[in-house]
Amino acid sequence: MGLLQPEMGLLFWMCLAFGIVLFVLCKWGFPVIVKSIEERRKYIDSSIEAAQQAEEKLRKITETSQALIESAEAQKQQILRDIAKERERIVSEAKEKAEKEGARIIAEAKRAAEVEREDILRDARNQISTIAIAICERLLRGELADKEKQTKLAERLLDELENNNTGN
Amino acid sequence: MRGVIAKIFLFIFVFSSFAARAEGVDVKEVVLGHIGDSYDWHITTIGEKHISIPLPVIVRGQDGEWHCFSSGHLHHSHNGHEGFIVAHDGPYAGKLVEVLPDGSHYRPLDFSITKTVAGLFINCIVLVCIVLAVARRYRGDTPTTKAKGGFAGMVEVIVVFVLDEVIKPCIGKNWAKFAPFLLTVFFFILVNNLMGLIPIFPAGSNVTGNITITMVLALSSFIAINAFGSKHYWKDIFWPEVPTWLKVPVPLMPVIEFVGIFTKPFSLMIRLFANIMAGHAVILILTCIVFATAEMGAAINASMSVVAVFLAIFMNCLELMVAFLQAFVFTMLTSVFIGFAQMEGEHAEHTEHTEK
Numbered sequence: 001m002g003l004l005q006p007e008m009g010l011l012f013w014m015c016l017a018f019g020i021v022l023f024v025l026c027k028w029g030f031p032v033i034v035k036s037i038e039e040r041r042k043y044i045d046s047s048i049e050a051a052q053q054a055e056e057k058l059r060k061i062t063e064t065s066q067a068l069i070e071s072a073e074a075q076k077q078q079i080l081r082d083i084a085k086e087r088e089r090i091v092s093e094a095k096e097k098a099e100k101e102g103a104r105i106i107a108e109a110k111r112a113a114e115v116e117r118e119d120i121l122r123d124a125r126n127q128i129s130t131i132a133i134a135i136c137e138r139l140l141r142g143e144l145a146d147k148e149k150q151t152k153l154a155e156r157l158l159d160e161l162e163n164n165n166t167g168n
Numbered sequence: 169m170r171g172v173i174a175k176i177f178l179f180i181f182v183f184s185s186f187a188a189r190a191e192g193v194d195v196k197e198v199v200l201g202h203i204g205d206s207y208d209w210h211i212t213t214i215g216e217k218h219i220s221i222p223l224p225v226i227v228r229g230q231d232g233e234w235h236c237f238s239s240g241h242l243h244h245s246h247n248g249h250e251g252f253i254v255a256h257d258g259p260y261a262g263k264l265v266e267v268l269p270d271g272s273h274y275r276p277l278d279f280s281i282t283k284t285v286a287g288l289f290i291n292c293i294v295l296v297c298i299v300l301a302v303a304r305r306y307r308g309d310t311p312t313t314k315a316k317g318g319f320a321g322m323v324e325v326i327v328v329f330v331l332d333e334v335i336k337p338c339i340g341k342n343w344a345k346f347a348p349f350l351l352t353v354f355f356f357i358l359v360n361n362l363m364g365l366i367p368i369f370p371a372g373s374n375v376t377g378n379i380t381i382t383m384v385l386a387l388s389s390f391i392a393i394n395a396f397g398s399k400h401y402w403k404d405i406f407w408p409e410v411p412t413w414l415k416v417p418v419p420l421m422p423v424i425e426f427v428g429i430f431t432k433p434f435s436l437m438i439r440l441f442a443n444i445m446a447g448h449a450v451i452l453i454l455t456c457i458v459f460a461t462a463e464m465g466a467a468i469n470a471s472m473s474v475v476a477v478f479l480a481i482f483m484n485c486l487e488l489m490v491a492f493l494q495a496f497v498f499t500m501l502t503s504v505f506i507g508f509a510q511m512e513g514e515h516a517e518h519t520e521h522t523e524k
Contacts, residue, residue: 003200003203003204003379003445004379005379006379006380006383007205007278007282007380008277008278008279009226009277009278009279009280009282009285010205010282010284010285010378010380010381011380011383011384012279013279013281013285013288013289014285014288014380014381014384015384017288017289017292018292018356018384018385018388020292021292021295021296021352021356022349022352022388024296024300025295025296025299025300025348025351025352025355026348026349026352028300028303029296029299029300029302029303029348029352030299030303030327030347030348030351030352031348032303032306032307033299033302033303033306033323033324033327034327034331034344034347034348034351035306036306036309036313037306037324037327037328037331039309039310039311040309040311040313040315042311043311043312
């Protein structure tokens, strides 16, 4: 039974050795290691959490930017549509204006031409009448040299006038 | 691989034929001699010559005087040194005794640095060096410091394993208070177990397979469990939640619970001691087969040697596992007991009952 009998000397040395080992390791050994491991673990945990949050945030940002892009796209389309409409409007307006202007110019030109024509006509009539009168004068001057002829003419003219009056 | 196995076989054959010339071996003495304690550190015997490392003997004689001398002197003179001899038989067989003038033996106060004590010291130094060296690499770490590699990383893996698998789940919220103690116990047992498996000096002494060593370890567990016990824990011992007739007038359950306080560490003590001691014994016995069969002829001896060597290899591998397992079990049970002692209130009762 020697194996099962605690030995006094060994007991003393074991208490001493184990006590010292326990003291040294509990003071300078394991607390340092455990603290470091635990802190690192906490840091890793918080890092993972932060990473998750960052991911979430990034996802949200991506969503927002996507929405922004979409709305911008829609706005662009709208603007393009508006521009097209505006352009059409402007073009049609310009066309209309141009037509009006053209018509006005043409009308004005017509009026001017009319006036001119009348002027020219009046002028021509004046000149023609002047010339006619002059010719008549010459004719009359020649005709009126002989008395008979004068009387004949006067009669004929009177007939004519009469005819004219009855005709009217 | 085949070549290696063939070489091992060849070596075993040659060695066993050499061993066959040796005298008959007293297996019991070899095994008990190793498992037990001795005053010098025996390494080997070549022929008649014992090669061993003498260790200091420190004893207090009957006259109250302290004697301190090398154990080498004990062998040189037949009458012992300064009146002290190692008893061969009687109640103090294997121990140092003082021969009184009347021829009777007196067992003095013996604080000798025996083989176990020396092994204990060496293992303690190894353990402290390992842990402090590792701790030094962690000193001044910030949370952002990267994980360690190499040896520190290896120790860290074990520390994290013990922390996460044993200490935290078993103790609960107070784990940080007990973690250094439990880690120390774990690594103390682990280092001593592993050193015990290395067969030659400076390792190889049977430290954790010695009842005194495990007794001190169990005692420290006992203190750790009970010194910090909660009010609920003590109430559960002296006034447990059982029918009243089990408590009054004969305090049956309180007595059982009270005895339980001591049987828990006692089982820790016996378990560790028995496991390690038995492991050493089995490996030694298997090794002794080589020599014990030497007289039975070359054929039997050779074949038995092969069997014995492979069995011993297997046992050594098994003991490697046991070395870790026993450290783990000791730490785990201590943690569980501490966890029980730390529980408070309703939650404690519930958990304890489900445990039972």
